[in-house]
Amino acid sequence: MTLTTGQLIHHDRYRIIKLLGQGGFGAVYRAWDTSMEKPCAIKENLEASEAAQRQFKREALLLGNLSHPNLPRVTDHFTIPSQGQYLVMDFIEGLNLEEILARNKGALQEKLALGWIDQVCAALSYLHEQGVIHRDIKPANIRISPTRKGREHAEQSGVSFDALTSLPGESQAFLVDFGIAKSGPSQQTTIGAKAVTSGYSPPEQYGGQGHTDKRSDIYSLGATMYCLLSGKPPPDSVEVVSGVLPPPLAVSAANPAVSENTSKVVMKAISIHRDRRWGSVEEMLRRVEAGPPR
Numbered sequence: 001m002t003l004t005t006g007q008l009i010h011h012d013r014y015r016i017i018k019l020l021g022q023g024g025f026g027a028v029y030r031a032w033d034t035s036m037e038k039p040c041a042i043k044e045n046l047e048a049s050e051a052a053q054r055q056f057k058r059e060a061l062l063l064g065n066l067s068h069p070n071l072p073r074v075t076d077h078f079t080i081p082s083q084g085q086y087l088v089m090d091f092i093e094g095l096n097l098e099e100i101l102a103r104n105k106g107a108l109q110e111k112l113a114l115g116w117i118d119q120v121c122a123a124l125s126y127l128h129e130q131g132v133i134h135r136d137i138k139p140a141n142i143r144i145s146p147t148r149k150g151r152e153h154a155e156q157s158g159v160s161f162d163a164l165t166s167l168p169g170e171s172q173a174f175l176v177d178f179g180i181a182k183s184g185p186s187q188q189t190t191i192g193a194k195a196v197t198s199g200y201s202p203p204e205q206y207g208g209q210g211h212t213d214k215r216s217d218i219y220s221l222g223a224t225m226y227c228l229l230s231g232k233p234p235p236d237s238v239e240v241v242s243g244v245l246p247p248p249l250a251v252s253a254a255n256p257a258v259s260e261n262t263s264k265v266v267m268k269a270i271s272i273h274r275d276r277r278w279g280s281v282e283e284m285l286r287r288v289e290a291g292p293p294r
Contacts, residue, residue, distance in 0.1 A: 002027060005019075009080065015032045017030045043089065046084040070120065072089045096143045098138075117173075119173035120137075123173075124221065125285075133213065142175055142176070143174045146170060199235065199236055202237055219237070229258050230251055
């Protein structure tokens with residue numbers, strides 16, 4: 001059941017402000033924490049089975065102990081009986097990269113995109129160190145928020161922050177939406193982890209087994225970079241495997257302004273074969289930094 005604007009939940013602590021996004025297994029809401037008097041984001045999972053509730057609690061406790069400057073904090077979790085489970089996170093102001101791409105009407109400038117990706121890599125490396133696989137990296141799940149310098153510049157210049165996103169040092173990238181994160185590469189698909197995103201999910205994430213590891217996140221990160229630099233996501237991985245669609249063009253072929261080094265990094269990341277991808281985020285980032293755009 002979709003929560004409604006103005007509705008109070010969890011002992012009347014959280015007031016729903018508006019629906020931010022919705023899928024087949026839940027939704028994300030902007031809300032107001034009446035206890036702490038600040039905005040928050042609430043991620044809803046509609047799987048209400050007893051097993052799902054136990055798994056949810058384990059994962060919520062794990063996520064609640066994470067702390068990184070490029071990740072929102074998970075501050076609370078609870079279950080509404082016969083409805084679903086809820087994660088409460090910091091609300092990150094700003095725009096997501098899907099919105100920025102739409103406003104830009106095409107590919108982003110390489111140096112700008114890599115500056116944000118560098119921050120996402122830092123967050124993803126931290127998650128992997130903690131044994132957490134994100135499993136839903138895509139432009140819509142990367143939010144660009146103003147730094148204090150960015151806010152001051154926006155106030156002084158009288159323009160909105162989204163007009164300043166191309167200026168260095170004035171924006172910060174956050175990897176958000178832990179709704180389908182899971183701990184440990186050997187575990188089966190867990191609550192909320194049933195959905196895939198065409199163009200961004202690797203082939204091993206499809207189907208009921210869900211045997212994913214950090215290289216699955218690397219695929220999604222590479223697909224996100226491909227989209228930022230070419231202006232559109234790569235083709236669906238399963239359709240490439242089945243021969244329905246051809247493999248994607250190299251990024252530098254789709255957008256000649258992209259350096260050959262960056263293009264090779266991205267194309268290795270989105271290899272259909274997991275063992276041909278980068279072995280770690282750190283390895284991938286080192287190669288990006290070996291040939292930065294001038």
